[in-house]
Amino acid sequence: MTIVKLSKAAPSNKLSSSAKVTGLKVIIHILALLPVVQIYYLAFTAQISGDVVQRLIHFTGIGAFNLLLITLAVTPVAKRFKQGYLMQVKRLLGLYSFFYGLLHVLNFMLFDLQLDLALFFAEVVKRPYITIGMLAFIALTALAVTSISRIKRRMGKRWQALHNVIYLIAILVAVHFYWSVKSELTSPIFYFAITLILLSFRYKKLNALISSVFARKSAP
């Protein structure tokens, strides 16, 4: 939603696309990094009331999900409003989603489990909602690594095939969030709905992807 406003607020016709992309990237860096710097500063200086560990885990988890959904919104928004240059900030948004996801996992590992790695792996295996979250994170890591231009070029057509996994990741994350909640399901259901709406814009693509998977399976 931020993106739509920004592109409208900017004097769009006078600026070149590359200037708009640069400006947008600066704004994304600031909006994504400032809250992280702020919350860790407060956490390390003991200024967070309540459960600081829980706060950090929830903050980075929801942050990763928000950024993932914004990333998924880029293509439909760019198409609908004919703002092709928006596609150029997709990678940055996706990488910030990965960054928040990394912090989310690290918070759990370092501050909640306090580096008890045996417990960490046992929990990942034993708890379905953590297993699913971890699968999503591993897949997101693969996408982040392969977003490096040189790797992307070398991968050719396989790159897009791999990056289609983002749709599956979104669903895994939505399930992970829903499943992790103790009571009161309003927010996870809301997030699930947004995820499905964003995926519905890719109805044709997803349909083709799914049928191609099944076609391959049924081939002799």
Place this chain on the structure above:
Amino acid sequence: TTPLKYKADSQNSSLILTDEAKVISHNNFYEFGAKKEQPAQLSQSFKVNPWQLKVTGECENPITLDYDDLFSMFAIEERIYRLRCVEAWSMVIPWLGFPLAKLIAKAKPTSKAKYVAFETLYDPEQMPGQTNRRLGGGISYPYKEGLRLDEASNPLTLMSVGLYGKTLPPQNGAPIRLVVPWKYGFKSIKSIVGIRFVEHQPATTWNDLAPQEYGFYANVNPNHDHPRWSQASERRITGAGLFAAKRIDTLPFNGYGEQVADMYQKMNLSQFY
């Protein structure tokens, strides 16, 4: 909160206490919001005086305690207890109060009384979480808890009216709450208005909501995991900083086995979790 006169707990004075600031700012009290910091923020105008705590049901001598009775009917003593939350964090808190056993003795339960049912105040005007689903975490109100009569009569079971030398702050369950140190924290019901002796096991809030996650007994048990996390260890919180918590092993009955394990000798604790 006002200072209280009490007899100090000399037996447990060597335990490292959780900072008072943490004890009164990190709370699960969904009546004032489901986030840990919300109860302290949203409960400060909560009125505790006048108050009425009614002891009723299968007993010969029903009692009504008014606000002043809570502090004067029995001698106030300090009890330094470990508090283990079902969410796998824990604190050490110097409570003030009186053993529930004394109140039970006064009420004289009949032979029909097998369980004790507890109820929190229902007052949505003062407790916004009770009507606002988002704030109140989607549980049903009033909050209810229960104990078997022998558990309620155990010398460890405390009716608490204070902590850290003063009356309870609202977010910790003022003016009177239960403290059952060998059970997960959600059993220790806050801001109690009703205690009822009953014949059958009473309905309890978290057990009603998710019976596979929260049992009626809810004894601290490192060998019986919550479906979504391990109960084998816990984060012991001592202060506010990110590093003011240490991961330690969880003990059966939260380390109070010597005083309470007898009550469960014939029970399968994996079945009655």
